[in-house]
Amino acid sequence: xxxxxxxxxxxxxxxxxxxxxxxxxxxxxxxxxxxxxxxxxxxxxxxxxxxxxxxxxxxxxxxxxxxxxxxxxxxxxxxxxxxxxxxxxxxxxxxxxxxxxxxxxxxxxxxxxxxxxxxxxxxxxxxxxxxxxxxxxxxxxxxxxxxxxxxxxxxxxxxxxxxx
Numbered sequence: 001x002x003x004x005x006x007x008x009x010x011x012x013x014x015x016x017x018x019x020x021x022x023x024x025x026x027x028x029x030x031x032x033x034x035x036x037x038x039x040x041x042x043x044x045x046x047x048x049x050x051x052x053x054x055x056x057x058x059x060x061x062x063x064x065x066x067x068x069x070x071x072x073x074x075x076x077x078x079x080x081x082x083x084x085x086x087x088x089x090x091x092x093x094x095x096x097x098x099x100x101x102x103x104x105x106x107x108x109x110x111x112x113x114x115x116x117x118x119x120x121x122x123x124x125x126x127x128x129x130x131x132x133x134x135x136x137x138x139x140x141x142x143x144x145x146x147x148x149x150x151x152x153x154x155x156x157x158x159x160x161x162x163x164x
Contacts, residue, residue, distance in 0.1 A: 016077070018058040018146070018161040019111050020154045021085055021132050022050040028148060029135070034089045037133050042084065044146040045135030046161050048154075055116045056156045058134050059083050063107045067092070070099035073115055074137075081163060082138040087118045089129035098122035112157040136163060 020026070027047035032038045037047070057075060061083070065074030071091040075083045087099060098119040103109060120130045136146060150160040 016059070016079065016081065016163040017149075017159045018046070018083075018134060018163065019056065020048055020150070020156050020158045020160045021055050021058050021115070021134055022048055022156050023052040023154070024048045024050040024132075025153055026148060026150050026160050027131060029133070029146070032089070032131055032133055033129050034131075034133070037086070037135065040135075040140070043082075043135040043137040043139040044144065045084075045133060045139075046146060046148055048132045048134070048160075050118070050120060050130055050132055051153075052156070053117050053120055054114060054156065055085065055087060055118055055132060057109050057111055057113045057115050058085065058160075060109065060111045063103045063105050063109060066101055066103065066105055068096070069094070070096040070101050070116070073101070073103065075109065080138070081136050081144075084133075084135050084137050085115060086133040086135070087116065087130075088123050089131055089133075091123060091128050094123065094126055094128065098126075134161075139163070
């Protein structure tokens with residue numbers, strides 16, 4: 001019959017892994033201080049409170065977007081996951097000052113490659129939260145979920161989550 005009321009199409013495939021985007025403490029998405037992200041309005045994912053300034057790619061793919069204010073980088077994987085790496089909370093207000101971006105739209109990057117540097121001191125001095133948020137922005141449309149596989153303190157490039 002017709003699937004008029006079908007909300008999400010569940011795609012059956014092997015879970016993908018996500019790497020920690022920095023050294024730091026893994027945070028469940030529900031526990032990040034931004035309600036748009038914590039309520040999964042942007043998609044499912046996770047957070048990380050960084051203990052270093054260097055930010056790395058959690059996945060391999062093509063850089064599809066670098067925000068004008070440098071606080072967000074979009075990456076699309078070969079399998080079509082649209083991943084947003086969002087550096088800090090409310091950092092758009094800082095107009096790019098604490099960020100040095102190492103990639104550009106159109107670049108192909110490997111998981112673990114350096115994406116950017118976030119000057120955590122500048123972010124904190126401005127009264128902003130330094131939490132890095134990684135979300136799959138098309139996860140809700142596809143019926144995918146992000147499951148944390150790590151907790152506590154991790155080093156960058158450690159496997160911390162899977163997409164199912």
